[in-house]
Amino acid sequence: MEVNGLKLELGYIFIKDIQFAEKSKVENGTLYVNKEEVKAIILEDQNFKSADVELAKPGESVRIMPVKDVIEPRVKVEGPGGIFPGMVSKVETVGSGKTNVLKGAAVITTGKIVGFQEGIIDMTGPGAEYTPFSQTNNLVLVCEPIESLKQHEHEKALRFAGYKVAMYLGELAKNMTPDQVDTFETPTLVEGIKMYPELPRVAYVCMLQSQGLMHDTYVYGVDAKQTISTLIYPTEMMDGAIVSGNCVSACDKNTTYHHLNNPVVHDLFAEHGKTLNFVGVIITNENVYLADKERSSNWSAKLAEYLGVDGVIVSEEGFGNPDTDLIMNCKKIENKGIKTVLITDEYAGRDGTSQSLADADVRANAVVTGGNANEVIELPPMDKIIGHVEVADVIAGGFDGSLHADGSITAELQVITGATNEMGFNKLSAR
Amino acid sequence: MLKVVHYINQFFANVGGEEMAHIPAELREGNVGPGLAFQQAFGDEAQIVATIVCGDSYFNENMEEAQKTIINMVKELQPDLFIAGPAFNAGRYGVACGTIAKAVKDQLNIPVLTGMYKENPGADMFKTSLYVVSTKNSAAGMRDAVKKMAPLALKLAKGEKIGASSEEGYMPNGIRKNFFDTERGSKRAVKMLLSKLADKEFETEFPMPDFDRVAPNPAVKDITKAKIALVTSGGIVPKGNPDHIESSSASKYGKYDIDGVMDLTEATYETAHGGYDPVYANLDPDRVLPVDILREFEKQGKIGSLHRYFYTTVGNGTAVKSAKAFAAKFAQELKADGVDAVILTST
């Protein structure tokens, strides 16, 4: 049956190794990268005075810090638009046709935009268990800004450098035959009701952090602060419609990689047509202005009701004031008679006894947790550090004396990129 | 070989049922009753060297005596671990297990463990002060209980690190611990939603804090005829604080007679509260307990009358549990005295 809506075939090319080479290409599961070409791409932006490119592979004694963003190389093979629409591609609607993915590879940007910035990825050891990026073959971009470059210019330059390099790598996969193809299809509302009249209707409310420098998210290039809650096809997210400009705090901010691989989207698709009807995605922001919170949550609840869904999963991003957005979304959606499950993380103190969330409500009776971000972890010294190690003492979750003379770090889980992800990316939980 | 002492009640010791619940604590050698199942589970890692059998009525009616006796018994034996129960849904047994286990833990510094059904009153009372394993609601769940309790018991005895409540089988005790689940969070969320949508039972991974909202009573019909009482957590007491209500973490409340008192003055009353600057309250305690205004209202016929007793305690740092307990007690007196409404002042 020819269905309207959006249908996307994601083709995975499995990457098991990454190496520098004369010519960039993908062969037998290895991603070969010409270092100079990548550097040249970074230096196209004259805001950078120098750039270096390093490799970090699973199992190596390597520590990357501070991490700004992680991006997965993808490329449009067929269908309208390009990856990261509104950012490095035109704004044409994406999410249909075919997209190839270098699965197992990632581009990581680092750089001291602000002195306290955080984000540690350890490729081995206890820290490696808490980040998904200890399992990916990483191309790490270390970029030095020109003198007196303003922080927000630096952030923007680094952000775009990441996308451009990811695009460059993605292009290598354009004409390849994927090792595996997964198809994702979202019918229009009307078609969906006809196809699955008996199944419970479910939507995903994806909350996006939107608070300022180092705290922003972009949708087709639009700053999420400026958006009102709206609808998006899940496959648009797979083509990079939503990208990350934020990295605070490392443990519960969503990297661009997380947006591309949104696990709630994938796990709802897995059940779509079987136990539920995955109707679509509502994206909503987390502004600081209280009236914005009211407006956005009113809007999410309104859309959920309009879509006629029976239940929603709500994922949060960040700490503190987003807990207020989370609870507002929960209350208002539950008040429409729609059941909610929330995904969040916790700040229950180092001893686990403090109140985990900054807000609460009795209607939030179904919660999945990504873990207590305050739990302290000992990160042993690594043989190689990519980036700047001296920030350890000031990064979130680090503290005076975090960085020890031997290079080991005592810090809270907060410092590890993706550790307590609130999309439910990881198996970490708490009781 | 680790040494274990086991506490059970008269029923599980096969002494008898309710009719034998009055027996005092007695020490038996080795394992008794369910102790055998524990011993089998311990293998040769630990040995139940003694079992203390005590009647539930005896324990609950002679708490101080019973605890003292049992503590001495345990002290003599110097075990590495003390296990009580499991009590399943037997309320008095659960309270006894929790009480004696906590006493052993606090006074002898020995690791302790007990088990009971989640609705056993002993569960809420003790799950935050010691590990309480969640069991089924009857002795039919003995095998299941031992299966959960034995490994945790050994860990405690050896001083090993204890994981999250869902991993180890104990009731969530308010201390959040991380652990790696078998599935990722998003999958757990999808499953939880499917259960919630189907009205099936599910367990949230993070229970919201207990709100304990009290629904307000309907408004007083005729305030001009109502008997109003004053109650405060602002700590207003007769000068000299005769009952020594503490300035913080109050362990008691006071009941004072203001029959004939038209106004509280610096000479006659003061504040015991340590959580605010007392100067203005001491200069004129009516500021916290408005006796003068209510006497005026009485005269003007705006209220029926001011009750002759006021109740007071200090709110500073006082446990919610204590405050609840005080109020539950004197609310009965207020009702008996025909009070229609209460004005609560706090600081």
Next chain:
Amino acid sequence: MIITNNEKVYDKYKDKIKIIFVQGGFKDVLVKTRDKIHEGHELLTHPLSSSVKPNETPFKSVMISDDKRSLNLDSLYIIENSIMTYDNFSKHKFGMMTDQITEDFKLIDLTVLESALNI
């Protein structure tokens, strides 16, 4: 009006918006905000703005209404919860802060505040 202990915010907006400058730390700003809410001001931005934790940055700016009305219970609930959340965080010493890092924290606080001003 803005309640802040961030000089960057004060210097930039002192001629455009009423600013109460607090000589003190993060919690002092929260407490001053709470006092104002008890006076009847309405909270306009969330006091726990930004994901930089309260024990990591010494700077905080909060926006409240210029006018006073009767006590706004929602504002009270949020400020009290924010103070409680602050107290939950173990206390750091800010010893390791270089001038640059201090500037960076001030900048983040400023831009997060501005995200509300621009609306």
